[in-house]
Amino acid sequence: MKRFFVTTPIYYLNGAPHLGHYYSTTIADILARYHRKNGAGAFFLTGTDEHGQKVAEKASLVGLSPQAFTDELSTEWKSTWQNLDISYDHFIRTTDDYHTAFAQEVIHRLRENGAIYEKEYDALYCVGSESFVSKSELREGGLCPDHDEEPQIVNEKNWFFKLTDYKDQVRRLIETDVLEIKPQSRKNEVLEMLRSPDIQDFSVTRERVTWGIPVPFDENQTIYVWIDALFNYMSALIHSQGIETSERDIQDIIKDITDIWAPDVQILGKDIVKFHAIYWPAFLLALGLNETQLPKKLLVHGFFVSGGRKMSKSLGNIVTPQSVSAEYDQIIGASRGNDVLRYYVVIEMMIGNDGDVTPERIQEVYQSDLVNKIGNTYQRVLGMARKYDLLTTRMAPEKQEKLAQAIQHKSQAYMNQQDLYGYVHYCLDLTGEIGRGIELVKPWELAKNGQDDELKYHLSKWLTALEIIADLWEPIMPASAIEMKSLLAGNQGMLFPRIS
């Protein structure tokens, strides 16, 4: 059976992780955890994108070599994810030796397959920003949008990728959902792009970018960062599985990784749709993969704003995952604060739309959902179980099994669509059903009237249900799911304490 392969973008190393990165990574983490528990296993890949002129500039600003700079930052990223209990299976750095070697092999093979060609062209180059600008970006008077100076025309010879040879095929794959793009609006957007004349052959090597992977057959050039970046999804997998690639046909290599390749779901933000939906499949086809070996689904999400405004340092409305997590660690009194944020981002942001995040909203959701609904329901049932000495009672195994299957069947339908919002609401509904059941049954009256058998019957049902629900919560709130089970096993404690 093939393992579920989920990826996040690799994050560009020009700063510390923020909420947006956290969101992508957490969605991937939830999917991975779910499939490890309920499916044929998972392979969860994340990492850092370390090449490019911007990184080199930033490094020199702080007086470090690019390598030393990225060593430091990528370590920080890695430890951030580890502290937030992100269960990645592999963390790739694009400066890793195996990756640079693979990227070189990729461009070499693209050349052998006739997918790239040399071309001389005139480009506009702004000295002030040390970057190329396109004509459409120019301000009135032909000035660089950032520097108010006139860009110079430079002549460069680069290697160009024959995107025009593949765009029709890619469009058909997207139209027929062989390559699925979610949500629908993003799919439409990509199809629109593919019809536009702007989608042309483009340069995949650079002369002026020195902090990059050298083109093996052209010593003046480095590989365009997007070839470098996108192929992380493949190089990381190949490396992690210990597969040898040199002197081997691409189909032959694929054979060795079919238990994981191709990606089932690739998480990405709306700003990098074009690269993942158009360039990436085109590159893979050019490399010699067939249509069934392409990524299955791109899940495109929106951005977070805070209080309706874009988060910015000057507005002082930045919400960082580390601070929220630490704040709720204090409140809960265990290292489960991160679960609160995990829950929040899932419930707040429909995948695809922008989401709003403020400390007030997080607190509101914590109080109403986690404290009043979930925490309180566990407390109610456990309180009665203790009082009536029925803590260890459960439904008969075969009945338990039946109930679990019915619940898993429904929850699975949501998860297979990556509908985390629907999944969480289903979990909440189940919890609410128990609450309403208690009102209906009135166990306290049963106890008063000495109807012990009936009391035991209902409590066994609720306790069993809570155990099954704890399993459902595990991908969303891993640490809290463990606490739920510990409480059900008879340990004392409070799941989600109220904020006083």
Next chain:
RNA sequence: CGCGGGAUGGAGCAGUUUGGUAGCUCGUCGGGCUCAUAACCCGAAGGUCCCAGGUUCAAGUCCUGGUCCCGCAACCA
């Protein structure tokens, strides 16, 4: 006509792909309960689904035109 996102009861949001009684959370009001974290349950009020046309037996949902907000300036997913 640069590109994209949005407009649904007081607030925040689902629902629009595949048209068919307008739904959720919070808030408000009334009632109930006591197993529980002043939690929980029941009920009620509150909506021209931005506007104007159109298609249809039927439109929040499809079509046409318009209005108003918000991103595209790197702390960018």
